[in-house]
Amino acid sequence: xxxxxxxxxxxxxxxxxxxxxxxxxxxxxxxxxxxxxxxxxxxxxxxxxxxxx
Numbered sequence: 001x002x003x004x005x006x007x008x009x010x011x012x013x014x015x016x017x018x019x020x021x022x023x024x025x026x027x028x029x030x031x032x033x034x035x036x037x038x039x040x041x042x043x044x045x046x047x048x049x050x051x052x053x
Contacts, residue, residue: 026051 021028021035022044028036035041038049 022050024052 018032019028019030020032023030025036025044025047027038027049028044029040035044036049039047044050
């Protein structure tokens, strides 16, 4: 999924179910339920595994 596709997919969810986390990270799950594969419960800011798309 490209970055543009991820942003569109997230924006199609209602605000209460939008994608969580930083969608500019390659590890982001682009899901309203799971943040990412590397740090599913943590915050994105300052994450040691961040990989920009």
